[in-house]
Amino acid sequence: MSQPPRTLEIHSSPHIASGASVDVIMRNVVWALLPVAAFAVYSFGLAALFTLAVAVLSCVATEQVLCRLAAAPSTVRDWSVTITGLLYGLTLPPALPLWMVACGGIIGVAMGKCLFGGLGYNAFNPALVGRAFLQAAFPAAMTSWTPAFADGRFSSLPASTFTFPFAAPEYDVISGATPLALMKFEQQLTASGELLLGLTNGSAGETCAALILAGGVYLAARRMLNWRIPVAILGTVALLAWGFNLADPLHYPPAGFMLLSGGLMLGAVFMATDMVASPITHAGCVVYGVLIGVLVTVIRLWGGMPEGVMYAILLANAVSPHIDGLIQPRVFGTAGGK
Amino acid sequence: MFSLRRQHPSFAHGIHPPEAKDDTKDLPIKQFPFAPVMIVPLQQHIGKPALAVVREGQEVERGQLIAAPDGFVSVAMHAPASGVIQRIGLAPAINGKMGPAIYIKPFAGSSQEVAEGTPCDLDAASADEILLAIQGAGIVGLGGAAFPTHVKLKVPEDRTIDTLVINGVECEPYLTTDHRVMVEQPQDIFTGIRYLLKVTGAPRAIIGVEANKAEVAAALRDAVPADLPVSVAVVAVKYPQGAEKMLIRALLGREVPSGGLPSDVDVVTVNVATTAEIGRLLPHGRGIQERVITIGGPAIRKKGNYRIPIGTPLRFALEYAGMEENLSRVFLGGPMMGQALPSLDIPITKGTSGFTAFTTAQTSAPGEYPCIHCAYCVDACPLFLNPSQLGLLAKSGQYERMADEFHLLDCFECGSCSYVCPAHIPLVQRFRAAKTVVRKRRAAAS
Ligand code: SF4
Ligand code: SF4
Numbered sequence: 001m002s003q004p005p006r007t008l009e010i011h012s013s014p015h016i017a018s019g020a021s022v023d024v025i026m027r028n029v030v031w032a033l034l035p036v037a038a039f040a041v042y043s044f045g046l047a048a049l050f051t052l053a054v055a056v057l058s059c060v061a062t063e064q065v066l067c068r069l070a071a072a073p074s075t076v077r078d079w080s081v082t083i084t085g086l087l088y089g090l091t092l093p094p095a096l097p098l099w100m101v102a103c104g105g106i107i108g109v110a111m112g113k114c115l116f117g118g119l120g121y122n123a124f125n126p127a128l129v130g131r132a133f134l135q136a137a138f139p140a141a142m143t144s145w146t147p148a149f150a151d152g153r154f155s156s157l158p159a160s161t162f163t164f165p166f167a168a169p170e171y172d173v174i175s176g177a178t179p180l181a182l183m184k185f186e187q188q189l190t191a192s193g194e195l196l197l198g199l200t201n202g203s204a205g206e207t208c209a210a211l212i213l214a215g216g217v218y219l220a221a222r223r224m225l226n227w228r229i230p231v232a233i234l235g236t237v238a239l240l241a242w243g244f245n246l247a248d249p250l251h252y253p254p255a256g257f258m259l260l261s262g263g264l265m266l267g268a269v270f271m272a273t274d275m276v277a278s279p280i281t282h283a284g285c286v287v288y289g290v291l292i293g294v295l296v297t298v299i300r301l302w303g304g305m306p307e308g309v310m311y312a313i314l315l316a317n318a319v320s321p322h323i324d325g326l327i328q329p330r331v332f333g334t335a336g337g338k
Numbered sequence: 339m340f341s342l343r344r345q346h347p348s349f350a351h352g353i354h355p356p357e358a359k360d361d362t363k364d365l366p367i368k369q370f371p372f373a374p375v376m377i378v379p380l381q382q383h384i385g386k387p388a389l390a391v392v393r394e395g396q397e398v399e400r401g402q403l404i405a406a407p408d409g410f411v412s413v414a415m416h417a418p419a420s421g422v423i424q425r426i427g428l429a430p431a432i433n434g435k436m437g438p439a440i441y442i443k444p445f446a447g448s449s450q451e452v453a454e455g456t457p458c459d460l461d462a463a464s465a466d467e468i469l470l471a472i473q474g475a476g477i478v479g480l481g482g483a484a485f486p487t488h489v490k491l492k493v494p495e496d497r498t499i500d501t502l503v504i505n506g507v508e509c510e511p512y513l514t515t516d517h518r519v520m521v522e523q524p525q526d527i528f529t530g531i532r533y534l535l536k537v538t539g540a541p542r543a544i545i546g547v548e549a550n551k552a553e554v555a556a557a558l559r560d561a562v563p564a565d566l567p568v569s570v571a572v573v574a575v576k577y578p579q580g581a582e583k584m585l586i587r588a589l590l591g592r593e594v595p596s597g598g599l600p601s602d603v604d605v606v607t608v609n610v611a612t613t614a615e616i617g618r619l620l621p622h623g624r625g626i627q628e629r630v631i632t633i634g635g636p637a638i639r640k641k642g643n644y645r646i647p648i649g650t651p652l653r654f655a656l657e658y659a660g661m662e663e664n665l666s667r668v669f670l671g672g673p674m675m676g677q678a679l680p681s682l683d684i685p686i687t688k689g690t691s692g693f694t695a696f697t698t699a700q701t702s703a704p705g706e707y708p709c710i711h712c713a714y715c716v717d718a719c720p721l722f723l724n725p726s727q728l729g730l731l732a733k734s735g736q737y738e739r740m741a742d743e744f745h746l747l748d749c750f751e752c753g754s755c756s757y758v759c760p761a762h763i764p765l766v767q768r769f770r771a772a773k774t775v776v777r778k779r780r781a782a783a784s
Binding site for chain 2: 015023120324
């Protein structure tokens with residue numbers, strides 16, 4: 001007979017766990033984003049590679065430094081800031097001057113995440129906060145697009161990439177207007193097939209809808225993303241676009257174009273689904289998704305800007321706690337049950 | 339999630355922890371030896387402690403009444419062994435406090451014959467007489483709740499019970515006591531049901547069994563006596579299917595109201611082992627002085643199902659069952675709801691459905707992250723609470739809001755939310771603490 005040990009652990013039940021872990025979830029989101037990032041590098045070359053690298057590094061470094069300053073343990077290893085960096089990089093024009101990329105990354109993580117108290121407390125998606133800052137501070141640079149699949153994209157960088165801080169960036173070619181800008185300002189439509197495969201101009205990671213969707217399906221299947229959000233957003237946009245296009249095909253683009261162009265896919269699948277900044281109930285997520293869908297459509301069709309996904313998501317992030325305040329699960333054995 | 343698992347009825351939400359029953363489910367119940375000294379606490383149930391009716395130095399027979407119920411919400415205690423009352427004094431209890439207990443030293447050479455009492459004749463006894471007999475037999479919910487069974491069976495005047503639900507689900511991982519009782523004591527179960535039907539006035543009974551014990555359910559179904567209105571229903575394997583509210587939902591589609599009792603939806607539920615004890619003891623006028631438990635978990639050498647005398651000190655039980663060197667945690671019951679033990683000096687009581695021991699390999703404590711709002715807990719909670727919100731409120735000490743706005747007091751600490759939480763937040767622990775505070779404040783206020 002063996003002797004029982006002298007000390008026993010006292011631990012509250014339950015004594016077993018599913019094994020799910022925040023860092024595993026976050027790492028999987030990174031995996032799901034990698035093909036999108038790879039395609040960005042493939043279509044925009046070194047410019048996109050540098051943009052993404054600086055975006056990720058600036059975000060990660062900011063969180064590391066701020067944790068240090070706060071004398072708190074580093075949270076970099078939960079991978080959430082890597083997602084922020086990647087997502088942020090993917091929303092930028094590939095030839096954006098790198099110092100601007102770094103600025104936005106620092107602002108996004110510092111103001112959008114750490115200021116709120118870090119992971120779990122951020123009211124907004126930090127990647128979008130960084131991008132919104134750039135949009136406000138450097139509107140011209142943020143709408144200067146380089147063409148995709150340019151010759152020599154793997155051997156040389158656009159001149160604008162290494163612009164000195166606060167000098168006006170120089171662009172080699174400014175002919176890379178995005179499909180949404182073409183639609184808005186020149187009433188010119190891009191074929192949906194090209195959009196799906198990412199054969200168009202745009203932000204680094206916004207162009208290939210198929211890869212974005214594949215990443216989303218992977219995460220949804222592993223329950224690391226609430227599929228109701230992208231489905232609600234895309235469904236709403238499709239429905240509204242279809243209706244307007246039916247009523248006035250001259251002024252309003254068809255649904256397929258609306259769905260596949262600009263940052264909608266990336267936003268709907270990867271950014272609106274930021275768990276922290278979206279509602280907790282399934283019903284709340286649907287409401288939140290519909291709200292984003294309506295906002296995107298309204299901004300795109302009637303707003304002054306060609307793209308509205310970023311503002312739509314940020315606005316919905318702000319509303320999300322109120323959706324939670326209104327929509328709570330129906331407690332077992334209370335009204336509404338049988 | 340709406341998956342293919344829908345072939346058997348169930349409830350919404352819940353989780354699928356590893357069942358971990360294979361080690362013990364096929365092992366027949368064995369008699370456990372007597373410890374050198376037994377400690378029988380006077381309060382092994384929810385309610386008032388029993389009153390000792392023996393004195394120090396007195397000789398008692400196994401099964402003899404040693405403490406009588408004190409009031410309605412209280413039950414009798416019986417001697418777990420023939421022996422001598424060593425002393426009546428304080429003994430450590432699971433909650434960390436000391437409570438009154440009777441220490442009995444069994445006689446070494448005794449045959450340990452169980453004393454007979456006045457039988458409770460099923461046909462002659464009235465419903466109230468059966469209730470008294472159940473109280474006198476010291477019967478409490480053996481599933482773990484330890485709530486006096488006769489109190490539970492006392493149906494409010496204004497209700498008519500249409501279904502008696504016998505709970506044979508046993509959804510806690512590792513535990514196989516109900517499983518074994520259903521295999522080995524079907525006749526006791528049926529006799530118990532006869533008493534219970536008479537007490538509650540229910541016209542029928544349903545025995546609910548989880549699909550992982552389908553062959554047990556089939557055998558039971560075949561054995562049901564022709565004159566007994568009993569059906570056996572197989573429910574889906576899902577935790578916490580064995581919770582009263584979840585089982586009633588699965589079997590009958592009814593939702594017990596928040597803060598209410600099964601009788602509010604015309605149901606009474608009794609655990610299957612409790613039912614078997616009623617059927618085994620009442621015809622002989624005996625009382626509970628032993629119970630079936632599962633001793634399991636990776637840190638136990640002789641895993642098994644045992645009929646163990648109430649009052650056996652845990653240390654003795656563990657030493658008999660044999661422990662691995664790296665044993666690090668022991669808890670009463672199973673790993674989902676089992677309470678970790680601060681010490682091994684406490685005795686097995688009527689509410690102990692088993693104990694499980696883990697080694698250091700099972701008990702690593704991963705670091706805690708902030709809540710990331712993933713909603714896994716919301717999707718797991720069988721009562722549709724919002725554990726994420728409750729957790730945040732608990733952190734900031736807003737206990738009243740938890741109770742008033744987010745149904746804290748409905749939480750029955752099933753552990754599903756903690757189990758799935760990727761941020762490893764000890765949600766249940768926080769809810770338990772919050773409930774204690776709220777209950778104390780409310781008691782003080784009223
Ligand atoms: S412990 Fe309470 S809150 Fe958590 S899942 Fe169970 S009932 Fe819900
Ligand atoms: S499971 Fe944990 S991390 Fe996820 S919402 Fe619930 S409490 Fe928060």
